[in-house]
Amino acid sequence: MSPSTSRLDVGGVDTVVHRVGSGTPVTYLHGMIGTPPSAPILAAAAGSSLQVTAPCLPGFSGSAPSVLTRSIHDWVFHLSAVIDALDIVGQPLVASSVGAMVALELATVRPEAFSSMILLAPLGLWDDDDPIADAYATTLGGQRRLLTTDPTATESFYSDPDGLEGDELIEYGVARYQTRTSAASLAWPIPDHGLSDRIHRITTPCAIVWGDQDAIAPISYLDRWAKALPNVSATHTVAEAGHLIDWDQPQAVAEIVAAAI
Amino acid sequence: MKTAFFHLMPYPELPDDFPETHRSVWVDIDPKLYDPKVGHRAYNDYIDELEYAASVGFDAVGVNEHHSNGYGLMPSPNIIAASLSRSCPDATIIVLGDSVALYNPPLRVAEELAMLDGITGGRIVAGFPVGSPMDTIFAYGQNPSTVRERYHEGVDLITKAWTSDEVFSFNGKYNKLRYVNVWPRPVQQPHPPIWIPGGGSVDTWDWCAENDLVYCYLSYFGYKAGLATMQGFWDRVKELGKEPNPFQGGFAQFIACAETEAEAWDLYREPAEYFFNTCLHVYAGFADPPGYKTPNTVRAGVEGMVERAAREATARAEANAANAKAAQSGQAKPSGGAKQISFEEMVEKGYVILGDPTQVTEKLHELATNMNIGHLMALCHFGNMSKDLVKYNTKLIGEKVLPELRGLFEDEWEDKWWPKPMAADERQLPDRSASTLGVSA
Numbered sequence: 001m002s003p004s005t006s007r008l009d010v011g012g013v014d015t016v017v018h019r020v021g022s023g024t025p026v027t028y029l030h031g032m033i034g035t036p037p038s039a040p041i042l043a044a045a046a047g048s049s050l051q052v053t054a055p056c057l058p059g060f061s062g063s064a065p066s067v068l069t070r071s072i073h074d075w076v077f078h079l080s081a082v083i084d085a086l087d088i089v090g091q092p093l094v095a096s097s098v099g100a101m102v103a104l105e106l107a108t109v110r111p112e113a114f115s116s117m118i119l120l121a122p123l124g125l126w127d128d129d130d131p132i133a134d135a136y137a138t139t140l141g142g143q144r145r146l147l148t149t150d151p152t153a154t155e156s157f158y159s160d161p162d163g164l165e166g167d168e169l170i171e172y173g174v175a176r177y178q179t180r181t182s183a184a185s186l187a188w189p190i191p192d193h194g195l196s197d198r199i200h201r202i203t204t205p206c207a208i209v210w211g212d213q214d215a216i217a218p219i220s221y222l223d224r225w226a227k228a229l230p231n232v233s234a235t236h237t238v239a240e241a242g243h244l245i246d247w248d249q250p251q252a253v254a255e256i257v258a259a260a261i
Numbered sequence: 262m263k264t265a266f267f268h269l270m271p272y273p274e275l276p277d278d279f280p281e282t283h284r285s286v287w288v289d290i291d292p293k294l295y296d297p298k299v300g301h302r303a304y305n306d307y308i309d310e311l312e313y314a315a316s317v318g319f320d321a322v323g324v325n326e327h328h329s330n331g332y333g334l335m336p337s338p339n340i341i342a343a344s345l346s347r348s349c350p351d352a353t354i355i356v357l358g359d360s361v362a363l364y365n366p367p368l369r370v371a372e373e374l375a376m377l378d379g380i381t382g383g384r385i386v387a388g389f390p391v392g393s394p395m396d397t398i399f400a401y402g403q404n405p406s407t408v409r410e411r412y413h414e415g416v417d418l419i420t421k422a423w424t425s426d427e428v429f430s431f432n433g434k435y436n437k438l439r440y441v442n443v444w445p446r447p448v449q450q451p452h453p454p455i456w457i458p459g460g461g462s463v464d465t466w467d468w469c470a471e472n473d474l475v476y477c478y479l480s481y482f483g484y485k486a487g488l489a490t491m492q493g494f495w496d497r498v499k500e501l502g503k504e505p506n507p508f509q510g511g512f513a514q515f516i517a518c519a520e521t522e523a524e525a526w527d528l529y530r531e532p533a534e535y536f537f538n539t540c541l542h543v544y545a546g547f548a549d550p551p552g553y554k555t556p557n558t559v560r561a562g563v564e565g566m567v568e569r570a571a572r573e574a575t576a577r578a579e580a581n582a583a584n585a586k587a588a589q590s591g592q593a594k595p596s597g598g599a600k601q602i603s604f605e606e607m608v609e610k611g612y613v614i615l616g617d618p619t620q621v622t623e624k625l626h627e628l629a630t631n632m633n634i635g636h637l638m639a640l641c642h643f644g645n646m647s648k649d650l651v652k653y654n655t656k657l658i659g660e661k662v663l664p665e666l667r668g669l670f671e672d673e674w675e676d677k678w679w680p681k682p683m684a685a686d687e688r689q690l691p692d693r694s695a696s697t698l699g700v701s702a
Contacts, residue, residue, distance in 0.1 A: 070407055070434065137288075137399065138546040139575075170560055177559045180551035181406050189402035 003046060005037055008055075010085045011078065014064040016056040017086065018042055023049035024261055027088050029079075030054070031097030031120065031244050032135065032147060032183040034061035038156035044250035048258050053091075055082050057099065059182030062175060072193035075186065076105045083113060092261045094253070096120040096246055097216075098186040105193070108201040116233070117206045118257055120245045121217050125224050126192035133216045135243075136184050143180075149213045149242040199228050207234040207260050211241030211248060234260065262629055262669040263679065265321035265355050266314030266655060267513060267638035270307050270341075271332040271540050273645040274299050280578060281585075285544035286331040287395040294331070303334065306648045308341065312348050313652055314641070318659035321353035323638055325458070325479070326360050326392070328400035332540035339373045346380045347691050353680050354381060357458050357477060357638070358388020362408050363401045366436045367415035368443065371422040375447045382689070383448035383682035388477070389416050390458040391465070393567045395543070398550045405552030409464075411435045416455075423452035454678040456511060456636075461490055461565040464555045469509070470497040475678045477511030479638065480566050481541060484514055484628040485611035491632040493563075508635035508676040514628060515640040517615040518657045525615045528650060530604045533613055535644035538577075538601040543567065545575035577601070613643075618661035625666055635670050636678075 003020040018035055020042045028041060035042070035054045045052040058078060059065035069075050079102050083089050093114040095103040100122030106113050126132060135143055144151050144158045151158075157176065164172055206229050210222040219237070226232050236256050241248040275294060276282070283291060311322045324341045327333030335341055338356050345354055354377065359370045370389075378385040391412050397403045403411070414433045418441070421429070428442040447453055456475035459465040469476040476494045480487040491512065495505050515536075517529035548571035558565075564572075581600055607613045614624045628634065641658055642651045682688065 067410070070410075136550050137544075139549075142546055170562075174556055174559050177551055177554070178556070184551045185404050185406035188398075188404045188406075
């Protein structure tokens with residue numbers, strides 16, 4: 001399937017959906033900087049045996065922001081509606097960071113939502129003695145350096161594209177701000193919405209993937225998740241990858257996913 | 262024109278090398294730097310200074326709210342206002358203000374301001390800031406994407422609580438209250454005047470203009486830099502077909518007055534440099550959490566006041582660090598890194614209005630007329646100024662400057678946003694007799 005981007009109304013939220021590749025269906029849910037069309041995971045998937053459907057949550061990557069997403073529960077209800085609307089219930093899921101957090105919350109109440117989950121540095125657990133870094137107490141450039149090992153990996157998100165001028169350039173900046181706003185609202189002030197109280201309900205088999213240079217969630221969290229999740233199928237460490245593993249090492253992630261499903 | 266003596270209450274003894282050795286004066290300032298005995302002295306000096314201002318001709322005294330902040334020791338402005346409500350028996354007390362979104366439920370704000378209005382006999386101005394990102398988002402952990410919605414809901418709740426003559430239920434998104442019933446009720450009816458301190462959000466201009474609220478720009482950077490922001494507000498007022506009543510505007514300004522200009526340069530250099538180079542050493546990473554700005558403000562490209570301060574402070578810190586590194590390695594000093602803002606620059610750019618009483622009067626007149634400001638928040642204390650110097654500055658301004666400005670706008674415009682207290686002969690004054698205080702004669 002040639003890459004495509006479409007829009008879909010989900011509960012009144014104009015939702016961006018990317019589709020790419022052909023083969024085994026898999027759903028991809030983004031991390032902190034959404035899924036712009038330039039996201040490297042989409043290009044990696046195009047060359048694999050995967051057929052990826054990548055919806056963007058409210059406010060991310062051109063999906064409309066929603067005033068209805070005030071609490072983690074609102075995000076979970078919305079994701080539930082998204083997979084219904086796209087008719088992708090029961091597909092394997094690959095999810096990163098804040099997207100993985102929402103997906104895990106959904107899995108606690110809707111076990112059939114995903115047949116399996118490949119979690120890329122999920123957020124949602126917290127240890128006072130080993131805190132998750134604050135991705136927002138920094139400048140735009142500082143955040144960029146925190147999220148990936150190679151800051152140029154996220155060039156297409158953090159830098160303005162060549163050729164844009166005037167209102168188009170302004171709106172590009174507003175959209176980037178909106179993506180960051182939605183991610184911040186999920187992670188603020190501490191990315192722990194009580195998942196540890198209900199994580200025992202998750203029966204979905206989960207593979208956990210961590211970047212060995214994650215500057216947001218220390219790699220020590222890989223073990224925490226492995227102990228907390230009831231059904232862990234595998235764990236992987238990806239070399240030279242930061243928090244947004246699929247931006248630093250998209251090919252490695254695509255290979256892990258293809259092998260897992 | 263009416264003038265308030267406005268106090269920020271900075272911690273006066275931050276170390277000289279603070280900007281080089283610490284990341285920020287706000288949010289993560291080192292708790293070990295705080296000496297409670299210094300704090301004790303500062304609080305009492307500062308309250309003395311506010312009381313003194315009320316005795317030498319200022320129309321009002323003003324306080325505000327900051328958290329985890331080395332230049333603002335007032336997490337609760339209402340506590341200071343409560344102290345002043347008895348010791349300043351005639352002055353207006355401007356609480357500018359209570360960060361509504363940080364109170365849970367914000368009914369607490371309605372109650373405390375009603376108490377203050379009751380104690381003072383109706384001399385309270387109720388200020389409702391959204392609050393800076395440092396205060397609300399970082400120090401108090403509010404979600405930046407919902408803080409403004411929470412704030413507006415809180416203001417709605419407070420005003421309804423003050424004005425409803427029935428017990429009511431409030432089913433908000435953030436506040437669920439079965440019984441809302443504020444006792445005591447404010448003296449001022451329907452409620453104390455509401456002023457909104459702003460830092461540059463274009464939506465705050467709209468909100469104030471549409472709802473006839475005072476827009477008060479509490480800038481660090483003086484009247485020259487503040488002109489564009491105030492003009493943005495007045496443009497919205499005119500676009501809505503409303504009159505540009507100067508009393509709907511307020512502005513904060515540092516003022517350094519002495520008998521002669523030369524003396525002012527001598528007296529105020531150190532405290533001004535302490536404030537602008539040490540107290541405003543704010544880390545840029547705390548200035549712009551995504552979601553705090555409205556999309557309209559992002560679209561308009563408006564840089565908030567604290568955002569500018571933090572950006573400039575961080576740029577200075579980075580330049581100084583680069584200079585130090587270059588010096589250490591024996592390289593030539595890189596160009597472009599200014600160690601500090603000079604006092605001359607502060608005065609030239611209008612951050613500080615400096616001069617003898619005549620010069621200060623002229624500049625404040627220019628400020629008020631150019632910006633169309635009927636309410637001036639005079640910052641006569643800044644940095645680590647001694648109490649004696651504050652009193653000197655305050656007395657000159659109160660007795661020689663303000664009388665020249667007081668009539669400004671008064672003939673042409675009505676100040677609809679100034680408190681309307683009970684008549685003087687109805688108001689009860691503090692009973693200072695020895696017997697009441699339990700002191701034997």
